[in-house]
Each structure stands twice: as C-alpha cells, then as structure tokens.
Amino acid sequence: MPGRMATERATAHANEVFQQRHVDGGHRAEHSAGWTATIAPRSMAHVDTAPMNPRRPRSQVFGACMFGEAPNDRCAARHHGVIVIALVAALSGCAGLGERDDLDEYGDSAEASQQALYDEAQQALRSGNYTESIVRLQRLDARFPFGRYAEQSQLELIFAHHMIGDHDAALAAADRFIRLHPQHPNVDYAHYMRGLSSLAQDRGIFRRFLGTDISRRDITNIKQAFVYFNDLVTSFPGSIYAMDSRQRMIYIRNVLAAHELNVATYYLGRGAFVAAANRARYVIENFSQTNAVPDALAVLVEANWQLGLDDSAHDALAVLALNFPDYYAFDGQGQLVLRKVIDNRQRNWLNMVTFGLLGRPEAPPPLTIRRSGTVAKNPS
Structure with missing residues (x-):
C-alpha cells in the first residue's frame, strides 16, 4: 500500500x-x-498525456500500439505518425535513386561521374559513334552545367550534331554557346560551325547523289551561311578558321551569282526582257569577281537588243569582247552567237513525260550580233 x-x-x-x-x-x-x-x-x-508503466519497456508499448494491443487515441496517433514518417523516407529515397544509380555506375563521387561521362563521350567521338556521343555529352551538360568539362562538351555537341546531319540542332547548339560564352577563347569555332551547318542544310540527297545544281534551288540558307562566315572573318581575322571561311565565302558568292544568272536567263526565255536586263546588270555590279559575269554580259546584250536599245547592247558587247575575248559564244569573226534555248511552252507532252528523250522540238535559230551593230538570224 x-x-x-x-x-x-x-x-x-x-x-x-x-x-x-x-x-x-x-x-x-x-x-x-x-x-x-x-x-x-x-x-x-x-498523445502522450498518460504515464508509462515503469515495468514495461517503451518498445513493448510501441509494439502494442502497432499491433492493436492498446486501442486508445495515443496509439492511433502514434501509428499514423509512423506511417507518415515511413512515406516521407520512402519518397526521399526515390528522389535520390537516379542520382545514386549514376554515382554507383561511375563511382562514389560526382567528380568521378563527370570524368567518366566525358571519357565515354570522347571514346564515342573517336570511334565515329556520334549519336552515342551526343547522349553522353547532353547528359554531362545537364548534370554538370558548371563543371570543368561544361564548355568543351557544348562545343563538341555542335560538332557531333553536324556530323550526323542534324544541322538545325548544330545551329541551335552553336547559337547557345555564342550567347552563353561570347568571350570564350574558342568561340570562333562556334561561329565557323554555324556557317558550315547553314551551308550543309542545302546538301540533301538529291544534291549529294544526283548532282543537283545548288544555284537552281532556294538559297536562303546559303545567304545565311555567307553572313556567318563574314561575321567570323570580321570579328576574328586572326582565327585559324578565317582562311577557310574566306574560301567558302568566295564559293558562296559564285553560287549566289549563278542563281541570279539563272533567274535572268529564265526571264529572258519568258520574254521579260526588262527583268532579264536588270538581273544581269545586278550580277555584273555586285558579283564582278565571279564566273557568272561573262554570261551576264551576254544576257544583257541580248535583252537590250530585244528591247531595241542598240547602243546599250553594243556597249555591253564591247565590254564582253574586251574583258573576255575567249568567251565561248564568239565565233571566228568576233561575232556573238547566242543559241536560243527551248522554251517549255514549245515542248509537247511526249517530250515532257520522257524527260526530253523523245519528241524534242527543234531549237530556235541562234542570234548573231555583229560588232557593227547588225543582227543576223540563221547565219549561214
């Protein structure tokens, strides 16, 4: 008692x-x-306002709550609290599972994981497995955006995308690098790859295997490539990519001039002589160092003759004879012989469905322009 x-x-x-x-x-x-x-x-x-039996261990009281031996509010609340804690612990474990798996795959430290990812990307690049290298480089860039390989991996992503023909992705990666690292010592490479990727966008399967004339297609990307290469040689004249960029700019200028000449020839064949003369004059004035100039002069001569502008035609002919005396359209007497092309309106359905092999109409007689200013058709 x-x-x-x-x-x-x-x-x-x-x-x-x-x-x-x-x-x-x-x-x-x-x-x-x-x-x-x-x-x-x-x-x-x-929850814990009731006293604990001093002769009963705390673990037994807890177990009684868990297994229903003490059906009271204190045990129910404790049971719910344990469930909440267990759920939180489980969710926390799931959140770190992916990162833990990556660390287990590459090592116990983030540095080891970063190094392993970069090494695998380099091995894929060296073996030509550009798709796999893109996967590794993108993972490296996502997991370690400020790591020691971050900038290098972004540059190599540009190259890998370009090599698999995904030029839109290469352009996006190059633009991103230039925007994020404008002062990087290798930012000139990103400018250079922008030009290459824009230039390569027009080299599809028809261009690659069928030899389609690039000047006869849409030249929007070619013009953009010229802008990119020009940015490089202007901003980084001492770059190791500057010389190659200048050579590519020369090539692009020839393509642009050939495109304008094709348009002028089209207008000439359609009888739009004013438009043909304007296009030919544009080539002469803006692409004077290209191979399209002599043909542009010949188009200008013919368009002016057709318009009745004899003096303008004679002046253009004199410039052509002076600067290009070996032009293929000159005959032995120094007369300009312009062979007319067959207009599509003169082709019949058989010629069209056989791609010109059958039912070919007769070509119109050539136009011969003498330096004296006279015009002869059907010279014989």
Missing part, C-alpha cells in the same frame, strides 16, 4: 507538471517517478 500510494502521488505530480508545460508550449520531456511524457506540438499534445 505505501508503495502504491507513493506511485499515485508521483503520477499526479507529473501530470500537474505536464499541464503547466503544455500551456507554455514547446518540445520538452519530463521524467518523474518512472514515467515519461513527451510534449508534442499543440495539435498533438494529447
């Missing part, structure tokens, strides 16, 4: 202390006469 009374008095005293501390708030533990009361936040303060 005395022991029981002492225990009851201690329990009453502990509960009184608990109530005082609960009013003040906070998170404390009060130990008195063999029981423990844990102070939870205000919404959970009722």
Whole structure:
C-alpha cells in the first residue's frame, strides 16, 4: 500500500507538471517517478498525456500500439505518425535513386561521374559513334552545367550534331554557346560551325547523289551561311578558321551569282526582257569577281537588243569582247552567237513525260550580233 500510494502521488505530480508545460508550449520531456511524457506540438499534445508503466519497456508499448494491443487515441496517433514518417523516407529515397544509380555506375563521387561521362563521350567521338556521343555529352551538360568539362562538351555537341546531319540542332547548339560564352577563347569555332551547318542544310540527297545544281534551288540558307562566315572573318581575322571561311565565302558568292544568272536567263526565255536586263546588270555590279559575269554580259546584250536599245547592247558587247575575248559564244569573226534555248511552252507532252528523250522540238535559230551593230538570224 505505501508503495502504491507513493506511485499515485508521483503520477499526479507529473501530470500537474505536464499541464503547466503544455500551456507554455514547446518540445520538452519530463521524467518523474518512472514515467515519461513527451510534449508534442499543440495539435498533438494529447498523445502522450498518460504515464508509462515503469515495468514495461517503451518498445513493448510501441509494439502494442502497432499491433492493436492498446486501442486508445495515443496509439492511433502514434501509428499514423509512423506511417507518415515511413512515406516521407520512402519518397526521399526515390528522389535520390537516379542520382545514386549514376554515382554507383561511375563511382562514389560526382567528380568521378563527370570524368567518366566525358571519357565515354570522347571514346564515342573517336570511334565515329556520334549519336552515342551526343547522349553522353547532353547528359554531362545537364548534370554538370558548371563543371570543368561544361564548355568543351557544348562545343563538341555542335560538332557531333553536324556530323550526323542534324544541322538545325548544330545551329541551335552553336547559337547557345555564342550567347552563353561570347568571350570564350574558342568561340570562333562556334561561329565557323554555324556557317558550315547553314551551308550543309542545302546538301540533301538529291544534291549529294544526283548532282543537283545548288544555284537552281532556294538559297536562303546559303545567304545565311555567307553572313556567318563574314561575321567570323570580321570579328576574328586572326582565327585559324578565317582562311577557310574566306574560301567558302568566295564559293558562296559564285553560287549566289549563278542563281541570279539563272533567274535572268529564265526571264529572258519568258520574254521579260526588262527583268532579264536588270538581273544581269545586278550580277555584273555586285558579283564582278565571279564566273557568272561573262554570261551576264551576254544576257544583257541580248535583252537590250530585244528591247531595241542598240547602243546599250553594243556597249555591253564591247565590254564582253574586251574583258573576255575567249568567251565561248564568239565565233571566228568576233561575232556573238547566242543559241536560243527551248522554251517549255514549245515542248509537247511526249517530250515532257520522257524527260526530253523523245519528241524534242527543234531549237530556235541562234542570234548573231555583229560588232557593227547588225543582227543576223540563221547565219549561214
């Protein structure tokens, strides 16, 4: 009896202390006469208000709550709290699973993972497996955007995209590098690859295997490539890519001049002599160092003759004879013999469906322009 009374008095005293501390708030533990009361936040303060049996270990009380041996509010709340903690721990483990797998694959440190990814990308590049190298380089760039291989991997992504023919992706990667690293010592390479990728966009399967004349197609990308190469040689005249860029600019200028000449010839064949003369004059004035100039002069001569502008035609003929005396259209007497092409309007359906092999119409007689200013058709 005395022991029981002492225990009851201690329990009453502990509960009184608990109530005082609960009013003040906070998170404390009060130990008195063999029981423990844990102070939870205000919404959970009722959970541990009952004393614990001093002869029963805490783990047994916890187990009783888990397995239903103590059906009271305290056990139910504790059971719910354990479930929440377990769910949070599980979700945290899932969040770090991918990163942990990557670290397990490449090593126990982020540095080892970064080095391994870069080495694998380099091996794929050296073996010509550009698709695999792109996967590795993109993963490296995504996981370590500020790592020691970040800038180099971005440059190599440009190259890898270009090599597999994904020129749009190469252009996007080059633009991104120039935007992010305008002062990088190798930014001239990004400018150079922009020009190459733009130039390569017009080299499709027909151009590659059938030899399609690039000047007869849309030249929007070719013009853009010229702008990119010009930016390189202007901003980085001492670059190791400057000389090659200048050579490619010469090539592009010839392509642009040939395109304008094709348009002028088309207008000439359609009888649009004013438009033909304007296009030919544009070639002469803007592409004077290209191979299209003599043909442009010949178009200008013929267009002016057709318009009745004899003096203008004679002047153009004199320039042609002076600068290009070996022009193929001059005959032995120095006369300009212009052979007329067959207009599509003169072709019949048989000639069209056989791609010109059958039913070919007779070519119109050539136009001979003498330096004296006279015009002869059908010279014989």
